[in-house]
Amino acid sequence: MDFQEFVNNIEPMTCIISVEKFSDGSYGNIRLVAGNKAYIDSIENPENISSNQMLNNKFIPDSPYEQYIPKDLNFEAAIYNCAIMKKPFHTYIHPERYSFWIDMYMMPLASSEPNKGYCTYTQEFTLEKNSERMTNISADVSSAVLQTSLKLNGTRDFKNTMEDVMSDIREICNADRCCVFLTDFKERKCSVLTQVIAPGLDIKPMEVHMRENAVDFFDIVETWPDTIAGSTCLIIKNSSDMEELKRRNLIWQRSLENAGVESLVLFPLEYNDETLGYIWAVNFDTENASKIKEVLELTTHLIASEIANYQLVDQLRIMGTIDMLTGVYNRNAMNNRVDWFIRSRDKKPDAYGVIFADLNGLKQKNDNEGHSAGDRLLKGAAEILRDVFCDGEIYRAGGDEFMILDCKTEEAELKKRVEKLRRDSEDPKNISFALGYYFDNGEGDIRKAMRTADERMYMDKERFYAMFPERKRT
Known part of the structure; x- marks a missing residue:
């Protein structure tokens, strides 16, 4: 068969590909035997969308295909199945190495050579994905x-x-x-x-x-x-x-x-x-x-x-539940959790503690050292609260105020943690909190628990500033 004459009668980009077949069923060289003008232009014509993505821009008949694209096991498998196993093949793909999609068709050809198989390879390019072609x-x-x-x-x-x-x-x-x-x-x-x-x-x-x-x-x-x-x-x-x-x-x-x-x-x-x-x-x-x-x-x-x-x-x-600066829950998540306690018919915890923690000294830090320093202080405060109240849900309720809801810790242990954190807060080297807590032991009114904890926090803040008036925010 005159392969060149054969492909010259095909309009779309088409070439003839040969596959060398070994006696053990494996294969050797895969070569581009001949190509029509449209196919050769896809390699040689610089205005063609594929030309500048070829490894070689000169078509030479009977050249190994790797001269034009990197070795591709999927391409080789398709060619082998078509040229040797005589199975027609079609696919529509977007290889990562190309900026376009390829609609490719392969048809087996008869071969008089016992150790070589042939097939046609026809391709069309689309710059954008075409869903209709994918359904074929x-x-x-x-x-x-x-x-x-x-x-x-x-x-x-x-x-x-x-x-x-x-x-x-x-x-x-x-x-x-x-x-x-x-x-x-x-x-x-x-x-x-x-x-x-x-x-x-x-x-x-x-x-x-x-x-x-x-x-x-x-x-x-x-x-x-x-x-x-x-x-x-x-x-x-x-x-x-x-x-x-x-x-x-x-x-x-x-x-x-x-x-x-x-x-x-x-x-x-x-x-x-x-x-x-x-x-x-x-x-x-x-x-x-x-x-x-x-x-x-x-x-x-x-x-x-x-x-x-x-x-x-x-x-x-x-984004809707986490405070992006500190990594703890945000006020929106806190409001949803409180609303669940109030409105949900699900079983509530038998007992729980509510702690309010107001970060002392944030305004001074922002005024004296800038907001980046203030942000670092808030992050450090959140980290301490995570360590101390490791069983609790921690929320950033406002600018320098945090709320902790703890449904797992007993009242005595919760009180110990609050008191330790309060003592640590009196050391000027440590991050400082004003703290208030309330332990609900079966009353079930979270609004009362929050209100009482908040009031106690403000009392603790007044106590703190009475002890350290120089640290009072202005």
Whole structure:
């Protein structure tokens, strides 16, 4: 067949790709045999959106594909399945190394050479994601994606739903384990959101692997983007792929080997150009790799979106209940808690203590040393209160005033803590509080408890300034 003449009759960007086949079923060189004008322009024409993202801007027939893009195991797997296994292939993806989406089609071609297979490779680019192109999928893949979408949509229990979704994905992959990591590259932190292990397998939880790893596990996680090397994911199916991983990332490859991992799928979870985490499946059904990849390429978009929403809601909850300066609960959270005591029909604590703590000297600190010094004083005060009233709920009720609600400590112990903190406050080297408390032993009127504690705090403040008039605020 005259491959050049063949592709010249195709309008979209198309080339012919050959795959060298070995007797053991493995493969060798993958080459770009011939390309039509549209395809060659995608490499050579500087005005084409892909040209400046190629490794080489000169198309040479029968060149190894790695002359134009980095070695990509996913691309190689698709080409092999098409050219050697004679399976047509289509996908619509956004590899990290490109600024555009690629709609790619591969069709197997007949070959008279026993040790070489051929296929066509046709591509179209879109600058923005096209949802219609993403829906052009098989019925079984569509069913799996729809099931994930329905479970995630409107869930009230995010973590339980995620575990359910990951159980489905583990079954699709027939994997030993599926796991979702959350990552924070700014803070260099990662955590396990959820993990699912195949029934009957005695496998250490991922948290244990992370603790027992010879290096900080984030040191491995932060190598994953380079290891994926601009592709959409990383799929290791066999020893040959594992050797490629060894070449790219020896430390991680050894870590996987020590953990008994023979195959894996790793997909980044990306939302608005930010990596929120990763999904991985280990020791999966490698014969089903193509379907697994197709399912995860779509479901990861849904999962990443849901994680982003969950994190946003959690952040809004924190902003609505936590004082951003001191890290204790804010006045809004205090009002909601008091309202619960007054209005809720839920069972209330049999006894509780209310403590008001007013920070002495904040105004002088602000006036004499500036508001940054005042902020440091407030942070230090909150830290002391957390240490002393470790069983309590601590609220910043106002500028220099804190309220502590303690439903766990006995009255005698609570009194000891208040008195110790009061004595410490008389030392000018220490952070100083005016304190008042009330212990409700079954009355159930939190408004009375708060009013009495507040009155006693102001009495203590007058006592303090009578002893130390030079520290009285003006």
